[in-house]
Amino acid sequence: MSPTIGVIVFPGSNCEQDALEAVTSLGAKSKLIWHDSFDLGSADAVIIPGGFAHGDYLRPGAIARFSPAMESVFAFARSGRPVLGICNGFQVLTEAGLLPGALQKNSGLKFLCKPVNLTVRTTNSVLTSQTVKGDGLRIPVNHFEGNYTCTEETLEELQDEDRILLTYEDNPNGSMGDIAGICNAERNVVGLMPHPERACHPLLGSTDGQPLLKSFIESSEL
Amino acid sequence: MNEPVHRTLGLTDDELEKIIEILGREPNHLELAMYSVMWSEHCSYKSSRVHLKRLPVEGEHVLVGPGENAGVIDVGDDIAIAIRIESHNHPSYIEPYQGAATGVGGIIRDIFTMGARPIAIMDPLRFGPIDDARSRWVAEGVVSGISGYGNSVGVPNIGGETVFDETYIGNPLVNVLCLGILPKDRLVLGQASGVGNLAVLLGSTTGRDGIGGVSVLASAGFGDEDEDTEKRPSVQVGDPFEEKRLIECCLELLDARLVVGIQDLGGAGLSCAASETASRGGVGMDFDVSAVPQREMGMEPFEIMTSESQERMLAIVSPDNLENVLAISKKWEIRSSVVGKVTEGGQLRILDGIDGPVLGEVPASSLHEDAPLYNRPMAPPDDLNARKEDKPEKYLLETNDFSGDLLNLIYSHEWITSQYDSQLFLNTVAGPGSNAAVLRLKHPVTGEDTGRGLAVTTDGNHRWCAVDPRRGSALTVAESMLNLACVGAEPRALVNCLNFGNPENPTVMWQLSEAIDGMSEACREFDLPVVGGNVSLYNESQGTNIDPTPIVGVIGVIDTLDAPPPGHKWSEGDRLIVIGPEPEGLSGSAWAFGKGYRKGILRELDYDLHKKICQVTRELVQKKLVTAVHDVSSGGVGVATAEMAIASGVGCSLARISSHEALFSESSSRVVLAVNPDELTNVEEILNAAEVPKARIGLAHGDRFTIKGLLDLELQSIQNKWENHLPIAFEGGTTQG
Numbered sequence: 001m002s003p004t005i006g007v008i009v010f011p012g013s014n015c016e017q018d019a020l021e022a023v024t025s026l027g028a029k030s031k032l033i034w035h036d037s038f039d040l041g042s043a044d045a046v047i048i049p050g051g052f053a054h055g056d057y058l059r060p061g062a063i064a065r066f067s068p069a070m071e072s073v074f075a076f077a078r079s080g081r082p083v084l085g086i087c088n089g090f091q092v093l094t095e096a097g098l099l100p101g102a103l104q105k106n107s108g109l110k111f112l113c114k115p116v117n118l119t120v121r122t123t124n125s126v127l128t129s130q131t132v133k134g135d136g137l138r139i140p141v142n143h144f145e146g147n148y149t150c151t152e153e154t155l156e157e158l159q160d161e162d163r164i165l166l167t168y169e170d171n172p173n174g175s176m177g178d179i180a181g182i183c184n185a186e187r188n189v190v191g192l193m194p195h196p197e198r199a200c201h202p203l204l205g206s207t208d209g210q211p212l213l214k215s216f217i218e219s220s221e222l
Numbered sequence: 223m224n225e226p227v228h229r230t231l232g233l234t235d236d237e238l239e240k241i242i243e244i245l246g247r248e249p250n251h252l253e254l255a256m257y258s259v260m261w262s263e264h265c266s267y268k269s270s271r272v273h274l275k276r277l278p279v280e281g282e283h284v285l286v287g288p289g290e291n292a293g294v295i296d297v298g299d300d301i302a303i304a305i306r307i308e309s310h311n312h313p314s315y316i317e318p319y320q321g322a323a324t325g326v327g328g329i330i331r332d333i334f335t336m337g338a339r340p341i342a343i344m345d346p347l348r349f350g351p352i353d354d355a356r357s358r359w360v361a362e363g364v365v366s367g368i369s370g371y372g373n374s375v376g377v378p379n380i381g382g383e384t385v386f387d388e389t390y391i392g393n394p395l396v397n398v399l400c401l402g403i404l405p406k407d408r409l410v411l412g413q414a415s416g417v418g419n420l421a422v423l424l425g426s427t428t429g430r431d432g433i434g435g436v437s438v439l440a441s442a443g444f445g446d447e448d449e450d451t452e453k454r455p456s457v458q459v460g461d462p463f464e465e466k467r468l469i470e471c472c473l474e475l476l477d478a479r480l481v482v483g484i485q486d487l488g489g490a491g492l493s494c495a496a497s498e499t500a501s502r503g504g505v506g507m508d509f510d511v512s513a514v515p516q517r518e519m520g521m522e523p524f525e526i527m528t529s530e531s532q533e534r535m536l537a538i539v540s541p542d543n544l545e546n547v548l549a550i551s552k553k554w555e556i557r558s559s560v561v562g563k564v565t566e567g568g569q570l571r572i573l574d575g576i577d578g579p580v581l582g583e584v585p586a587s588s589l590h591e592d593a594p595l596y597n598r599p600m601a602p603p604d605d606l607n608a609r610k611e612d613k614p615e616k617y618l619l620e621t622n623d624f625s626g627d628l629l630n631l632i633y634s635h636e637w638i639t640s641q642y643d644s645q646l647f648l649n650t651v652a653g654p655g656s657n658a659a660v661l662r663l664k665h666p667v668t669g670e671d672t673g674r675g676l677a678v679t680t681d682g683n684h685r686w687c688a689v690d691p692r693r694g695s696a697l698t699v700a701e702s703m704l705n706l707a708c709v710g711a712e713p714r715a716l717v718n719c720l721n722f723g724n725p726e727n728p729t730v731m732w733q734l735s736e737a738i739d740g741m742s743e744a745c746r747e748f749d750l751p752v753v754g755g756n757v758s759l760y761n762e763s764q765g766t767n768i769d770p771t772p773i774v775g776v777i778g779v780i781d782t783l784d785a786p787p788p789g790h791k792w793s794e795g796d797r798l799i800v801i802g803p804e805p806e807g808l809s810g811s812a813w814a815f816g817k818g819y820r821k822g823i824l825r826e827l828d829y830d831l832h833k834k835i836c837q838v839t840r841e842l843v844q845k846k847l848v849t850a851v852h853d854v855s856s857g858g859v860g861v862a863t864a865e866m867a868i869a870s871g872v873g874c875s876l877a878r879i880s881s882h883e884a885l886f887s888e889s890s891s892r893v894v895l896a897v898n899p900d901e902l903t904n905v906e907e908i909l910n911a912a913e914v915p916k917a918r919i920g921l922a923h924g925d926r927f928t929i930k931g932l933l934d935l936e937l938q939s940i941q942n943k944w945e946n947h948l949p950i951a952f953e954g955g956t957t958q959g
Contacts (some may be wrong), residue, residue, distance in 0.1 A: 011467050011555060014376030018648050021669065052374040055463025111369045111641045142373075142643050195645075203651045203662060203786060 003220040004029040006043030008073065008089075010064045011035070015050035015086065015197065022197035023047070026210065028217045035067040045082040045126075045220030046073055048089030050142065050195060060088060060103065060145050061095035070096055082126040082219045083189045087143055090181075090191030099184055099191045100158070101150030103143075107174025111144040115206065117169035118180050118194060122162045125183040126219035127190040130211045137208040139194040141172060141180075146193040148175035148182075158182055166192055188219075227251065231258035237594055244588045252572060252582040255524035256589060259490035260497065263759050266593035269725035270757040273738045281751030283714050291332040291412055291486065292402070293753025295715045297779050299672045301665060302409060304338040304402040307680075307719045307775050309758035313457040314396040318363025322396050323371035323460040327532050329400040330377055331486035334469050335535070337410040337476045338402025339666060341647055343372055344659065345382035345398050346680045346719070346773045347638075350391030352951045357386070359956035360394050367460075368398075369641040374462035375469070379642035380650055381659040382680055384635055387815065389684060392763025397719045397756075399680055399775040403666045410476060412485035413502035414538040414564045419482055421496065421507060421562035422544070424551060425468045425534040429517030432458035432491070432530025464533040471554035472535055478550070480543045487534040493527045493589065495536040496562065497570050500586040503538075506569040507586065509562040510576040523572060523581050538564065600735055601728035609689075614808040614819035618882055624860075625933040627886070631812050631857040632864050632940065633947035651675065651786050657708035657853060660780065660787055675783030677711035682773035683856070686824060686888070689810040691733040691770045693824040695740035697890050700832050702776040703748055704853045704893065707836040709787040710843035711778030716745060718755040718774050723767025725759045733770040734759075741772060747829045750776070788843060790869035792850040792896035796922040798874060799905070800859060801914050802835050802892030803828065805883055812856045813886035825889050831914070832891045838912035839893050847905050850896035858886040859919075860929075862894045867927050868944050873937040876920035877930040885932065896922055 005023045009016045009032050020030045033040060035053075040046065053064035064070065070092070077083045077098055085093040093099045106112055118137045123129055131137070150158070155177055158164050166181040173193075181192030196209030228238045231254060241249050241257050249257065263269060279287040285302055286294035292306035310325025326343060333340045345368055350357030361384075372379050377400070414421070475481050483503065485495045492514070500507040511523045517531065539547050544560070551558035563576070570586040573579065585592075603609065639654035652660035658679035663672045681702045686694030699716065706713050718741065723730040734757075745752055761768045792798070808814045809822025842848050850870070852862040859879060867873055879885055897905045909916045928934045 011470075012374070012463050014466070014646060017669070018646065021648055051376060052463065052466070055374060055461075055466075057463065111373060111643075113373075113643050113645065114636075114640050140645055142645065144373075198645050198648060201648065203783065204645070204648060205786070 002027050002029055003044035003217060004031060004042050005217065005220065006031055006033045006040050006046045008033050008046060008048050008069050009035060010053035010067060012053045012055050013049055013051035015195065018197045019047050019049040019086065022200040022209065022213055023217060025200060026214055026217055033069055035069045038068045038072050040072050040076060045216060046076060048085040048092050050087035050089060053088055053092060061091035064092045065096040074098065077189045080186060080188050082216060084127060084216050085191040086195055086197065087193055090193055091145065093189065093191045098189050099182060100154045101148055103145045104147045104149055105145050106147050112172055113140065113142045115140045116172055116194060118166045119169055121164045121167055124162060125165050125187045125190055127181065127212050127216055128165050129219060130215040136169065138206045139196055139199045139209050141194045143193055146173045146175065148179040150176060161185060165190060228254055231255060232262060233258050237261060240594060244592060245584065250582060252524045252527065253584055255528050256493040256584065259493055259528050260589040261593045265490050265494060266590065267757055268594045269596050269598050269759060270720070270734060271595055272597050273735050276738055276742045277752040278742060278745050279752050281715065284751050284753055285409065288752065288754050291335045293715060293717060294336060294409060295753060296406065297663065297676065297714065299665065300406045301663065302404050302406045303676065303777065304333050304336040304404065305715065305717055305775065305777055306332050306754050307397060307399040307717045307773065308756050309719050309721060310396045310398065311394065311721065311758050311761055314364050315360060315394055317457040318360045319367035320457050320459050322364040322367030324458045324532050325396055325398045326368055326371045327460045327462065327465050328488045329398050330375060330465065330469065331488065331535065333400045333402035334472055335412055335484055335486045336402065336404065337408045338404035339473060340377045340400055340402045340469065341649065342401045342661060342678065343377050343379045343398060344678060344680050344775065345379060346682055347382065347384040348390045348395035348771060349386050350394065351388050352386045354391060355955060355957040357391060358952060358954065359958050362952060362956055364394065364396055365638050365641055371460050371462045373643040375466045376646060378644050378646040378650060380644050380661065381654045381656065384638055387684065389769040392766065393761045393768050395721050395771060397773050399717065401678060405667050408476060410484060411502070412499055413483040414499040414505055414507065415482055415503040416540060417505060417564050417566050418541065419564040420539050420541060420544060420560050421509065422537045422539050422547060422558055423514060423534060423561045424471065424537055424556055424558050426461065426464050426531055427515045427517040428526055428529045428531045430521065430525055430529065433525055433528050458530045458532050460532050467554045467556055468533055468535060471551055471556045474550050475537065475547060480547050481537045481539055483538040485536045487536060489530065491527065491529045497586045497589040499536060499538060500570055501590065506565040506567045507562050508565050508571050508573055508576065510573050511581065512575050512578070513559055513561045515557055515559055527572060598725055598731045599728045600732040602732050603729050609821040610823045613822040614814035617817065617819055624885065625935055627813060628860050628864060628933065629940065629943050630816055631861050632944050634944045637948035637952065651783065652709060652789065656789060657851065658705040658711065660709050662783060673783065675780035677706050677709045677778040677780055678775065679705040680773060680775045681705065682771055684769040684771040685812065685815050686810040687737060687772060688769035688820060689822055690824045692736040692740035693826060694810065695737040695772050696744040696827050697824065698772060698774055699741055699744035699748065700827055700890050701853065701855055702774055703836050704839065706776060706778040707839040708843065708851045708853055708893065709780065710840055711780045713748065713750055713776050713778040715753045716750050716774055716776045717753060718772060720755065720757045721761055721768065721771040721773065722759055723762045727767060730767050737770055737772045785846065788848050788851050790850055790852050790866045792866050792870045792872060792922040793898065794872050794923050796849050796896040796898055797902050797918060798876065798920045798922060799895045799897060799916055800892055800919050801895065801909060801916045803831060803889065803915055805887035805889045807889060808883060808887055811858060811886050811888045813882065827890055834912055834914050835891045835893060838909060838914055842895065842905060842908060847901050848895045848897055852894045854892035854894060855888055858888055859894065860885040864927060864940055866894065866896065867937055868941050872922050873924045873926045874920055874922045875928045878917060878919050879929050880931055
């Protein structure tokens with residue numbers, strides 16, 4: 001049985017179909033979950049996709065975290081099931097307190113859409129289990145608020161506990177420690193600013209997103 | 223200051239007479255306000271309609287031609303594509319961020335009004351010189367506005383072009399093209415029918431923003447600074463989050479087949495939407511202004527009827543479906559209100575309360591069908607012959623800095639394009655900076671990949687059109703054809719945005735008429751139907767008109783999309799070939815304009831040869847026989863080869879290019895090909911069979927960009943100039959004053 005990936009849709013989300021298409025192309029089943037539902041149905045794993053939930057008004061993710069579906073995602077995550085936040089989804093997860101730190105405006109104060117080179121820092125997570133430590137991945141970023149920041153203590157903790165999953169080779173947004181993606185202490189909740197779903201088809205210039213999403217799909221089968 | 227009311231609204235005395243004739247009485251203030259916006263140049267095309275009729279509009283694949291909210295073509299597999307181009311030039315000069323943002327919002331609504339999901343945007347932009355701080359302020363604001371609105375509303379921006387030139391210093395151009403995709407059987411038109419059906423207003427509240435936007439702003443030029451600043455309240459303010467929910471809501475309503483017709487509210491607001499839907503359906507409408515949700519207290523009926531508040535749609539719904547319509551609106555948190563009902567006869571009545579007093583009553587069709595039609599005087603410039611004689615080649619002796627001239631012409635647009643999401647929906651195979659943008663074609667309902675592709679290009683060249691509007695426009699169409707050939711696509715349809723100066727100036731009218739003739743000629747030759755367009759006049763500032771700038775968007779289809787098109791990247795060892803006629807003349811080239819030589823003569827296009835060049839280029843691309851391909855346009859062979867070297871990080875040694883003309887001429891129908899030595903014989907045989915002129919010009923290799931006898935540059939130095947030009951210019955700061 002292939003696992004079912006639930007993709008949460010807030011008003012203003014816009015990468016939900018892309019996430020769906022990418023995980024389906026890798027053999028998973030998938031379904032959209034409207035934000036005002038407490039019911040995650042039969043989802044074996046959850047993706048919070050990119051976009052501008054609630055217009056990013058107030059602050060990216062600040063309103064979305066109060067949606068009923070997020071309450072269920074919280075419980076889902078606490079039970080050890082895999083949760084992935086991509087871009088706006090990463091912002092939502094930090095606002096919800098499921099991941100530490102925050103994402104502030106890019107250091108260049110401009111929106112930035114371009115492919116970047118990432119380095120895999122650990123394979124010990126639901127997002128990186130099928131990658132090779134030290135490998136380079138070419139995956140696009142697409143954000144205005146992707147500049148990861150946290151306290152010195154949190155940064156140390158992330159480093160000491162091997163929770164920095166991916167770093168930028170050439171930091172595009174000013175992120176602390178070149179951080180592109182992290183996980184929680186239990187390693188089942190992951191967030192990253194780059195868009196792996198945009199790098200899963202040979203016609204789109206890179207397939208480096210595949211090992212990340214494959215890792216995530218496989219982890220939901222366990 | 224005792225100007226009669228109709229004149230302050232932008233209507234002439236003759237136009238007032240005509241209104242009195244239609245109504246058989248004096249119009250009241252509300253009626254006058256409605257006529258003034260609907261009969262504005264922007265809405266009525268009163269100066270251009272007489273000429274636009276000459277454009278060919280019919281073709282095998284055309285489902286909907288000009289006159290609707292968007293053109294629609296059949297692209298096979300039961301899929302239709304809606305396409306439209308618009309301008310938001312005037313608002314963007316006054317308030318760059320909101321002007322550009324609402325331009326994006328407006329065109330997206332035009333597309334989903336047809337039942338299509340918007341899938342791509344392209345922005346042709348024109349600004350004053352980059353070394354002018356105010357032009358940078360405009361450019362920075364416009365790009366941020368497009369980025370801020372487009373990214374958030376969730377429609378990728380896949381290309382376009384940006385030109386900086388002194389002709390736009392007091393009047394930038396902000397054009398925007400949008401593509402939408404729909405299952406062929408879901409096509410809807412903006413019309414009301416069924417007496418007793420209800421008009422439901424969806425979306426944002428109605429405020430005082432944008433009142434008279436089409437008449438005060440878009441249909442007059444710019445004058446002194448204080449007056450221009452006073453126009454700022456005529457610019458609307460956009461809310462992309464509202465628009466995103468409005469898109470999803472309307473597409474869901476259309477999917478569920480709950481609406482009879484739907485119309486977006488753009489220029490001229492409710493006056494336009496109510497009268498157009500009624501008039502297209504051959505019915506009338508009772509419209510209750512008091513039912514319109516208002517953003518502020520005390521709005522006058524004329525303000526409500528002419529407001530250009532953004533993110534609003536008018537849906538025509540049968541009473542049986544009302545409950546379901548309201549429920550879907552609620553799900554998407556979209557405000558919905560019944561504001562009118564469809565009536566017999568053709569009268570548009572504005573009421574205060576649906577059974578309340580009649581505030582105004584006009585024949586719905588009179589607001590657009592009876593709009594005045596002007597055949598304005600035209601005259602070529604007095605010095606036309608002298609201009610033709612004043613060719614840039616005359617000045618060649620004064621200059622021979624080939625390296626410097628080349629470096630002046632090259633810069634990357636990445637500072638602009640990287641601010642746009644160009645990849646959403648996982649369709650973008652070739653994005654900004656490509657010969658043409660290429661999208662995967664997936665079925666809009668099933669999401670199934672058809673294995674085919676769409677290609678889109680926007681092109682415009684004010685320099686060619688300043689020299690010769692007729693030939694320049696024809697050459698612009700020709701360039702689009704070649705751009706599509708470079709990605710292996712067959713052209714299907716064209717849309718245009720005609721940006722010109724003040725139509726009351728006979729030279730401007732002559733330019734417009736000539737441009738339309740040139741475009742018509744080219745479209746007929748290439749069998750390319752025009753499925754939509756927009757005319758933007760009064761692009762003038764302090765009495766100076768912009769150079770004529772017709773912009774075209776052309777869409778094509780790629781039958782087998784199994785690999786990205788070759789693009790600009792060549793490989794070490796590739797042989798370089800130029801196909802096409804010998805270059806002739808520098809008139810209208812980027813090189814000449816950069817030196818201030820803005821006159822001369824353009825070579826007439828050889829249509830037969832151009833078609834052959836397009837055909838053989840398409841064949842080589844489809845058969846994957848070339849590593850890289852670049853049409854020769856702005857900046858000539860010099861810029862084309864430099865861009866290829868920069869893209870690939872591999873230099874080149876070129877020969878047989880021995881003059882300014884050879885290096886910088888932009889004469890048409892030429893393409894640079896990079897060919898792997900193993901394919902060389904094969905490629906040359908195909909070129910011979912196609913009977914197109916060809917010349918080997920050199921070899922891709924090393925880390926220098928060398929043209930024998932002319933220049934020898936480190937590739938790195940060209941790359942640095944390419945990458946840093948715009949970022950450094952913008953670091954110079956901006957000023958609004």
